[in-house]
Amino acid sequence: MLIHGSGGNAQTAWAAVRPLAERFTLVAPNRGGYPPNSPLERIDFAVQAAELAPLLEDGAHLVGHSYGGVIALLIAAAHPERVRSLVVSEPPAFALARRNPEVDSLVERLDAHFARGPRDPRAFAEGFLALVGTTAQLPDPLPPAAEQSMRATMAERMPWEAEIPLDELAAARFPKLVISGAHHPAFDAVCDVLEERLPARREVLPGAGHGIPRAPGYLELLTGFLHDSG
Numbered sequence: 001m002l003i004h005g006s007g008g009n010a011q012t013a014w015a016a017v018r019p020l021a022e023r024f025t026l027v028a029p030n031r032g033g034y035p036p037n038s039p040l041e042r043i044d045f046a047v048q049a050a051e052l053a054p055l056l057e058d059g060a061h062l063v064g065h066s067y068g069g070v071i072a073l074l075i076a077a078a079h080p081e082r083v084r085s086l087v088v089s090e091p092p093a094f095a096l097a098r099r100n101p102e103v104d105s106l107v108e109r110l111d112a113h114f115a116r117g118p119r120d121p122r123a124f125a126e127g128f129l130a131l132v133g134t135t136a137q138l139p140d141p142l143p144p145a146a147e148q149s150m151r152a153t154m155a156e157r158m159p160w161e162a163e164i165p166l167d168e169l170a171a172a173r174f175p176k177l178v179i180s181g182a183h184h185p186a187f188d189a190v191c192d193v194l195e196e197r198l199p200a201r202r203e204v205l206p207g208a209g210h211g212i213p214r215a216p217g218y219l220e221l222l223t224g225f226l227h228d229s230g
Contacts, residue, residue, distance in 0.1 A: 002028040005066025006153040009034040016214050033152035035145040043156045049074040056082040063087040070159045077165035080172035085229035089179040089212035090187040094160035097189035106186040121150040133183045133209040166197045175229045176200035183209045
């Protein structure tokens with residue numbers, strides 16, 4: 001089960017891992033507000049965690065990137081009996097590492113961008129992607145699906161408001177993997193906390209900034225981890 005982050009829907013977020021379908025059944029939902037779903041005025045990680053949890057059915061490997069990683073952590077803590085393994089890449093759960101100067105600085109800049117940044121989706125996207133370290137090239141003008149995806153991002157509740165149940169996750173016996181991209185110390189700090197507290201295997205995949213699923217070696221790492229997790 002693959003949970004995408006901000007800025008795009010499941011099809012764009014997980015394009016690089018489609019070969020996994022040769023060995024696994026892939027469930028990659030489009031989160032509420034992202035196309036082809038109807039737009040939403042407000043998107044909340046807690047609400048979406050509750051909405052997506054039933055897709056685990058009798059048990060699934062759970063993979064989340066960025067905002068989807070925050071949702072995956074919440075689902076895994078609430079339903080450990082149905083999670084076979086957990087993989088998260090750079091979840092912006094910055095509350096886990098507050099008082100780290102790099103974390104506090106990034107949160108302050110993101111807060112300002114969401115509150116006072118441009119309301120034009122393409123202009124907002126340029127600033128947002130630069131802040132989080134995503135190097136994707138934006139078409140001009142944005143296609144309708146991309147514009148809706150960015151409007152969905154603009155409607156999201158700030159992910160650092162999430163309270164991650166670290167004790168529940170630490171007690172869960174399923175394997176855990178945390179991946180960072182070696183591009184921003186704020187994301188590194190969050191991944192350091194998760195590595196220690198879950199505890200989790202930690203891997204670093206440079207080369208794609210915050211776009212971890214597109215990083216060289218991601219598909220191979222994910223395939224091997226899922227295979228080893230049974």
